[in-house]
Amino acid sequence: MRAGRPDDKEYDVPRYEDAYRDSLGNPEKFWLRAAEAIDWERWPTRALDASRPPFYHWFPGGRLNTCHNALDRHIAAGNGDRTALIYDSAYSGERTSFTYAELRDEVARFAGALRGLGVGAGDRVVVYLPMVPQAAIAMLACARLGAVHSVVFGGFAPRELAARIDDARPKVVLSASCGIEPGRIVEYKPIVDEALRLSDHRPESVVILQREQAHADLGEGDLDWDTLTAGAEPADCVPVGADDPLYILYTSGTTGRPKGVVRDNGGHAVALAWSMSAIYDIGPGDVWWTASDVGWVVGHSYIVYAPLLVGATTVLYEGKPVGTPDASAFWRVIAEHGVKALFTAPTALRAVKKVDPRAELLAAHDLSGFRTLFLAGERLDPETYQWATDTLGVPVVDHWWQTETGWPVAANLRGLEPMPIKPGSPTVPVPGYDIRILDDSGAELPRGSEGAICVRLPLPPGTLLTLWGDDQRYADSYLSRFDGYYLSGDGGYMDEDGYLFVMGRMDDVINVAGHRLSTGSMEAVLASHPAVAECAVIGVADRLKGQVPRGLVVLKAGIDTDPAQLRTELVAAVRSEIGPVASFKEVDIVSALPKTRSGKILRKYMRSMAEGREEPVPSTIEDPTVLDALRPVLRPEGG
Template sequence: MQSEYDQVYAAWKSDPEGFWERAAEGLDWFKPSEQVFAADDGVHGRWFTGAETNTCYNCVDRHVLAGRGADTAVIFDSPMTGAKRRFSFGDVLREVKAIAAVLIGLGVGKGDRVILYMPMVPEAVFSMLACARIGAVHSVVFGGFAANELASRIDDSGAQLVITASCGLEPGRAVAYKPLLDLAMSLAKVKPEHCLVLQRPELVAELLTGRDIDFETAVMEERERGADIACTPVGATDPLYILYTSGTTGQPKGVVRDNGGHMVALYWSLSAIFGMKPGEVFWAVSDIGWVVGHSYIVYAPLLAGVTTVVFEGKPVGTPDAGTFWRICAEHQVKVLFAAPTAFRAIRRDDPEGDFIKAYRMPHFRALFLAGERADPETLKWAERMLGVPVIDHWWQTETGWPIVANPLGLGLLPVKHGSPSVPMPGYAVEILDDAGHPAPAGTLGNVVLRLPLPPGCLPTLWNADERFRAVYLTEFPGYYKTADAGYIDEGGYLFIMARTDDIINCAGHRLSTGAMEEVCARHPDVAECAVVGVSDSLKGQVPCGFLVLKKNVSRETVAIENEVVRLIRDEIGPVACFKTAIVVKRLPKTRSGKILRGTMQKIADGVPWKMPATIDDPAILDEIGAALRERGYGSVAL
């Protein structure tokens, strides 16, 4: 189909308020907005001021009232336990009402904050919706997060209640959540009166008398009582949730999401960008502790009447690199959304796509990648193996939905590998130099968004308006600073090359780590890679590349390292000063799959570093340190 993108983007540009007012018509409002956009409200304006609605009502109740109560809303699939369950919209409504009744019974009401510290189980999704139903503000903290980080989020949010589980599951082990929660509660200055604990049979927790309440027992009592909790009307500009970003030192940074604008943006995006229709199955492979989980496991699919998949497992190892395709085939997934890291892992374990060929997926129509830069080699591999469009797109925790994408629902644009494509309606993306001047096409610079931000983006940080201004709005007046570096080509396509912190200044030349990683990834033996800038007394910084090889590569690693160095020299030139490539077994990553380049850089520079709270496996940093010491680089840990 011919793309409607140009017309749709032009329609937004010519009448931004009218565009979003029309998009909002597909949702239910208890009271219409007095003003679609109030420029003088809040830090940088607010959307749908004066309107009243309820996010849970729009996710669940309105579908049931429209006669879709028997349609599947949530599919739970856990390779960790073998459990598979389906929940209709009617089932979800019943569970959410029961949990909402429990929350009210514990004194939680409109505006109160509730911390969720949960694994990927349906009860986590239902608890988020229950908070939204009664107007409480949820703050999901990734399950297994360190106790001091959990404590800081309890304190910053001023949480009245914590909902947790006895454990989360990783391949070969159960991660006990309750001891981490107990330690966090002892460290926190704010002391929530109660904790609801979902007991999992894989590891049952000891409950503290007077504070801890068995989740299933409490919910079952309300369910059997026929709890019928109505949705609480909330202002469109009232907060729906707080999501703390991955900064692990100092005061947590709580991204606030409002109710009205958030609903409108996500509802619009699932159709226009991801091409989904009511009743189809959408699968975002993430965790509810991250923004992808909030936006595209929970809220966007249910707002759009689409079936969502809740997955407890890994792309490889649960049990193998065919897990994704088994789920896509078994549950008739139309569109899959995953991190590039997941596909690099799948490609490493299944380079010829044998697992993909083992499953029939005639209904599967697109793969979306986001969360970290999608290198062209991984994109091309996925295209070859799947035979469907593979769509890179770019956004942030702060925006809550895609800034730049190739919109499947509007008709795909030509693909440019390495680019997430073009700005979506609502976003005016520009490239500025460090002095704030527009950069010419093709020139690397600071990626910024012209204000105002569209619906769905953060209106501020939790209890920190001035910090919000300082972090995002001050450096480039009139713009939101993304802290990403990139360029826009002559055709208007954006290329994100690195975080601005990852731009290497080598003898006065600004070099992109992303560009170098692209070249490293072209080597036929390289499965994934990372390039960081390390200190150099002469040039300021020089690049250092870390390479993970594909399985069953038996060649000498020194030869591969030398070939990668030559590739960089041939493709980018001597200006890159790329002389060091190191083969390692694994790259250190967060649990959401982002490579911890900043920590690797500190290890290489021999400066003090702190163990990241979100790291998936701390032992990998020891491996990186050992590999660096062999090459004469330092390693100092706090």
Template sequence: MTTHATWTDSIENREQFWLEAAELIDWTKKPTRALAQHSETSWEWFPDGELNTCFNAVDRHVLAGNGNRTAVIYDSAMTGTQSRITYAELQDHVARFAGALRASGVQKGDRVLIYLPMIPEAIISMLACARIGAVHSVVFGGFAASELAVRINDAAPKVIVTTSGGLEPKRVVEYLPIVDRALHASTGTVTTVIVADRERIAGSAADYQGGEVEYLDWKEAEAKAEPVAPVPVEATHPAYILYTSGTTGNPKGIVRDTGGHAVALTRSMGSIYGIEPGDVFWSASDVGWVVGHSYIVYAPLLAGATTVIYEGKPVGTPDAGAFFRVVEEYGVKVLFTAPTALRSIRREDPELEYAGQCDISSLDALFLAGERLDTETYHWANDGLHCPVIDHWWQTETGWAIAANQRGTELLPTKPGSCTLPCPGVDLRILDAGGEEVTEPGAEGNIALKLPLPPGYLKTVWGAPERFHSSYLEEFPGYYSTGDSGYVDEDGYVFVTGRTDDVINVAGHRIAAGSIEESLVQHEAVAEAAVVGVRDNLKGHRAYGVVTLKHGFDVAAEGLERELIAHVRDTIGPVAAFKDVAIVSRLPKTRSGKVLRKTIRQILDGEDYKVPATIEDRSTLDEITALGPANPDIPHTQSVAVPIAV
């Protein structure tokens, strides 16, 4: 079937479509229904089914005679460590560590908080939770103690799984002191901390004995444990909790169900990414992000593929050729990363010389998500790598793509700036501010998804169903509000122009920050750009751009700024009233590569701001602060950064 026919079938014959998709996994009790719709805002997928995700991701491949197939490739650019784990070896590790969790009192429905860097233990512990029906919550390794304590209080875990520390290019982050401070600041539900030692980092479970919380060494606990068989759970049972930032400052615990999650991710590997059993799939993300959950751990293993867990950066570990080395060494078929990673490589290696030094012929496709893919970066990668570059769009809340060029179904012509067509089950609409549908092709509005949401999308917010409703369903009744703006063209292609709060209102004219960023990066010297709306006495708001330059460009800042302002006025028009642009060495970003636009705006407007716990490098904010207030004539609050040690 064509992409459009498949999508139509998923909407018009929803029950049959998803029951057929459910055949891709093994059930201990096969569902007889795909969807139980209780009300407009309440539904369940595969409500009478039972399964175990870990069995589907590990055991069934071993039982099918594929135990010797490589399940996990571990590559640490930080330590030089490289190793492979077969499906049979993974089964043994997971079953034993599940036994260690069971010995620590963890039962079905209990929560386990996982605080680990990009090491194999992260995958093993997540699967071990799924094996016994425990609900895991992965927190970014290196998160501050205060942020960790908030998540402990919310999820109320019985066990924390951690390690002695994580490695960054210029520093070592010791985890155990952070865990200790977080435990003292939390409400005390944790009974046990299991610690995986790392040779290059000091600290072990032995250093924290004698308190109310028991600290166990991972290897010792695993060696003593009895292997545990997979425990069947209801399809509606929570699979995990993953925290995303909330508008109130309190993170929201996104909850995914087990059955819909397993079915949707298994199907997506073939239909979207074109991955078959035995193929090598690499998601260059982190297990602390939703991409890591879905496409480092669960989806590749559910599909019987080989997944890569990489500890390193796209540049600097040691150079801009790191990604291409990994592709060559392991024969990666599909790479999934963020546009920011590509822009980092482009900044260091604009001619793709490192790529030319590696044999990357195994690479059939490069998928991108997480930030807007500007057309300049798209053309640079698409022309230079000689494989399809596919932009697709999704969110922490959705867990897999909202819209994509679906390689396994039908690779359609690419339109730079578009994530192509909605995925199966996604009934995407463009709504105006009043919630009325906008049907004119190219007319911009709020992107919303008609309920019910597809399998694998969020079910609720942990412990706060009212936040689920107020955050996502209240703005447009009958729809899930994505918080993004965009439009659909005459061919049905979806264009996401930015977050709705990134739209800048200049004297009554609504201008997408993304369109100005697109204009800025067209300049041959510019590597990356961020545009925010700052306060203005006359126009209410005005656009302010911050850019970084490609390496090797030695240009006078004042002259370049004039060129950039003139270029934006030529491409966007005088209505943009663009007159402010500054050059910095690096943009402030999260560890997943998202540019901290809100924080940039707050600094330039002189507002109080909180340093996000996910920031990659705090010093990047100092450069923004040094720019001074964007409008010194407007009274500002005292600008205070709330410090968070990361």
């Protein structure tokens, strides 16, 4: 499946300034050169199709298969015996590795099983699995067939899963008998059954992977994973168009229909392969570990696809950084598997630091081959940065991106040109991203001025094409605020050296331990309680998790209820509807919520109050006396 570039001209690898300028000024040259790293069944006619703005498409006319590029081509090149994936479970103690040839065989067989269930190009498959090799196998098997996978994080409750099933309308749902969390087994089959009861759409098949920690009773129409796979004929790769969808990944937003980010095949493969070399300095044979979950975009991009696209070894780890089996889990995995670079969230480092502040457990592990620690998913606080730097003695590199972008927007490009690190900054715009800081009117702000972080269109390859089934919502959500720009939803500024500083979200999405969660969804749960008249959920700073949600509720008139019991009920409701991932533990009963004269709740102001940095009272506030009652509730002790 190799179709080379029309000419054999050699290019020098540019350094950052040249690469960035080239990517914006001559995207045809820049991205067609990057596309040479990918096998194409048919070479694209050009890099960018800009005929229908704001809907841009990359590599029109090109045909490829992402699974072929992740697995088969490395085997064809004689590297089938190279380790592709290492599975390490802190919970079960299992250690398993797959060579590229072994992983390809597993994927091809499972793709054959899906094909036997009628799955073909364009069909959707929902994947609700824990962190086991079968999760990666399922994703790659879908890609092999040209099917569209939609992975749902295993921590979500039935209603969240049901909403995604109804939106994606999958032909098949893949799940497991259970997942494992610290100190408990989470049975998945009841969650899937309840989600299907709540959903309007009925998939044709449900396939269950039985794990030894818990056995699931299969109902009528349910299929056993191993039985289904055992009799399957391996499937070959199915070439698809470069702009055909590879996956749908649902991201947090306002209440109602979830937002399904659509990722293509061609741009995704080119961008991720380029990023592994240029940003992370990872290539063939290097061992790379992303300590995240396949249910999040980080897991899609940098556990499964990117490392395999470049022929590296990826570590798929089931566990938490501390507590299972001990606080040195990070150090053990790095040493045991020869990890060159680790990508995780600052929350994980804070958890390790809390248990072992002097890093005494590090001494038992040989990290001599470890080169770089990459952090993303939330703001990296200076204290954690300094602790990690002093502890590990390697560059600690912050970078910034989103579910929607699929790969870094701002980074310190370690493989292209390493730059000085500034704590608090993810460094500079990545080639392809024309970042601008805009004020409310859409005017570009000077260096040092804080405003909305936006990216001038077109976005580079690998970013979202649209939202599943809803082009208008895509345009309304991301492109309507400023003409010709993608609105990131984050605020920040550029310093005099061109370094970006991301200061936080500007909407109702909060970042809990690297997980983007909608406060609007939590408010909907609180508002459904019969005692609640109105409510607000704000994200407040937390030393461990970055942000945690905090609820404020106003009771209906005449309600006589036990406050402690009500709090218990509300916390339980959010846990049931959103899932434990929300980390929702605090809710206060208040007499009123501060609002503008137009009725908008002043969430940002309450957040500043809760964090002890109360801002000037907004001139638009309807009743300033409401703040006097809120201060003793929200303000930290001594604040």
